[in-house]
Amino acid sequence: MKKVAIIGGGFAGSKIAKSLENDFDVTLIDTKDYFEFTPSILSAITDPACLEDIQIMHTHYLKKAKVIIGRAEKISGNEVFVGKRKIKFDYLAISSGSKYSFPFKEHDALITSRANRLRNHYEDLHNSKNVLIIGGGLSGVELAAEIATKCHDKKITIVHAMDRLIERQPEKASEYAKRFLEKKGVKIIFNELIKGNRKVRSKENFFTDRGKKIESDIAFLCVGITPNSDFIRKSFPKLVDKKGYASTDESLNLKGFRNIFVGGDVTDIKEEKTAQNSIEHAKVIASNIINLERGKPLNKYVHKERAMILSLGRHRGILTYKNFVIAGIIPSMIKRHIQNKEMGSLKG
Ligand SMILES: Cc1cc2nc3c(=O)[nH]c(=O)nc-3n(C[C@H](O)[C@H](O)[C@H](O)COP(=O)(O)OP(=O)(O)OC[C@H]3O[C@@H](n4cnc5c(N)ncnc54)[C@H](O)[C@@H]3O)c2cc1C
Structure with a gap:
């Protein structure tokens, strides 16, 4: 089975992992061990009891994918570096999202x-x-x-x-x-x-x-908001703009890499950074990884007003x-x- 690595388990990364885990050897790398429905975090700030309705551990919704809790520090054309580990991939999806101040988002948290x-x-x-x-x-x-x-x-x-x-x-x-x-x-x-x-x-x-x-x-x-792209800048400095967004082409490839895709808040696509857009990116990325395997042309992401x-x-x-x-x-x-x-x- 071909290996797919995914960096970030937010809206884009969790969707890509779930869509591909039956047909690929998927590894999700996230600094957190859970997915959180960020749009509802504001109600949890005033009522922490709501939290359990909007969080789920990655290992609970992924049945086959491996989950690595850690920070991607660097990437190459076929490996992700997480501490001392090297995770090899045939395809990589970068969906490391963005930072907001506490309490809205937290990255290094269980x-x-x-x-x-x-x-x-x-x-x-x-x-x-x-x-x-x-x-x-x-x-x-x-x-x-x-x-x-x-x-x-x-x-x-x-x-x-x-x-x-x-x-x-x-x-x-x-x-x-x-x-x-x-x-x-x-x-x-x-x-x-x-x-x-x-x-x-x-x-x-x-x-x-x-x-x-x-x-x-x-x-x-x-x-x-600040995109989480330090590891991309460290690996490919020319592919990150001044604000920290990653250069993404119309098929959602990281520019110049046919096997690396970028989705969610970290892309430099000119649109509102929303969960809805991240989910649409995830659909295109998952279908394009399948298309590459089948030798079919890549789908393009077309921004729509939502x-x-x-x-x-x-x-x-x-x-x-x-x-x-x-x-x-x-x-x-x-x-x-x-x-x-x-x-x-x-x-x-
Ligand atoms: C308060 C608030 C309200 C919002 N309300 C709405 C709304 O109503 N509707 C809407 O559509 N959108 C809303 N949004 C925006 C939405 O939450 C974001 O657009 C969405 O979360 C982006 O998804 P993502 O998958 O790109 O990244 P994220 O959800 O940011 O997830 C990225 C993941 O990557 C991990 N990560 C980061 N760096 C690394 C690394 N180096 N290695 C490994 N893992 C890493 C992070 O820990 C995180 O788990 C809201 C945002 C906020 C803060």
């Missing part, structure tokens, strides 16, 4: 330590009065809504550098989110930045670039598709359905 850290973090949130959210993009808005609808004693402030929330979404969606949050007592400061490069969870006051003092017992950094759903607490949400916006209970029901469907498909 499922039990992740649960403990989130529970401790929940205690910190529970004991805090003033909550600062830095960034009013999708995750900042969802987090503010989660906290405002579940923890009624908090004074929440969002500081957003732009003049409207979720500014890449249609204006109607921004307006709905603003109205919803302000009704719940959330203070929103637009067009200002938090100064300095502080450790965001420290119990101290923050200042904006216009000199406004923000009291904060707990702060969340909801801006910026609906986005933002939840506002448990019972409200906003669905946007191009300029079309629906807000209310239906989007939140659809989002829960997607979570159950995705987790159900892994649990089998």
Whole structure:
């Protein structure tokens, strides 16, 4: 059997591993021992009991693939280096995703330590009065809504550098989110930045670039994502751009390598970095590995505009598709359905 190595067990990597494990000798390499449904992590931050619905160990959904818990440090055209181990491959899928600050994502974590850290973090949130959210993009808005609808004693402030929330979404969606949050007592400061490069969870006051003092017992950094591509840069420096994204061609090959593919947040494809797009990349990569084996031409990845759903607490949400916006209970029901469907498909 031909060997397939996969780096990263997030949305893209878990899907590729599951699709190919019956026909190839698959090895999944991940720094974590579990898959986590990141879009629902915001509800687990305010209710850690939800965590078990959104996590699954890799060894529980993969029946035949080998799982190696470790960090890929370097790659060549036919090997992955993980500590002292060398994993040989005929095909490689790089799906190492991106970093967000704690508590949204953690990389070097086992499922039990992740649960403990989130529970401790929940205690910190529970004991805090003033909550600062830095960034009013999708995750900042969802987090503010989660906290405002579940923890009624908090004074929440969002500081957003732009003049409207979720500014890449249609204006109607921004307006709905603003109205919803302000009704719940959330203070929103637009067009200002938090100064300095502080450790965001420290119990101290923050200042904006216009000199406004923000009291904060707990702060969340909801801006910026960084691709996990150090090992690609170390191996092929010219194939990683300034921001850290990997050069990917239309068949999702790492440029210049017919047997190495790249999918998910780490690619340099110009589109929103979402779980939905990562899953679509995974389908193309799995089919292209099969196509190469059968001597067939490679499929191309074509970006499509997809609906986005933002939840506002448990019972409200906003669905946007191009300029079309629906807000209310239906989007939140659809989002829960997607979570159950995705987790159900892994649990089998
Ligand atoms: C708070 C939040 C809310 C979100 N909400 C939505 C939403 O509603 N809808 C949506 O579509 N998307 C949403 N997203 C985006 C979505 O989570 C990401 O686009 C998606 O997780 C990307 O999947 P991926 O497979 O590329 O990588 P990831 O999910 O980042 O997984 C990458 C995996 O690779 C591992 N890894 C990294 N480096 C190495 C290495 N060197 N060696 C081995 N393993 C490595 C990591 O530990 C991780 O397990 C949200 C993201 C956040 C943070």
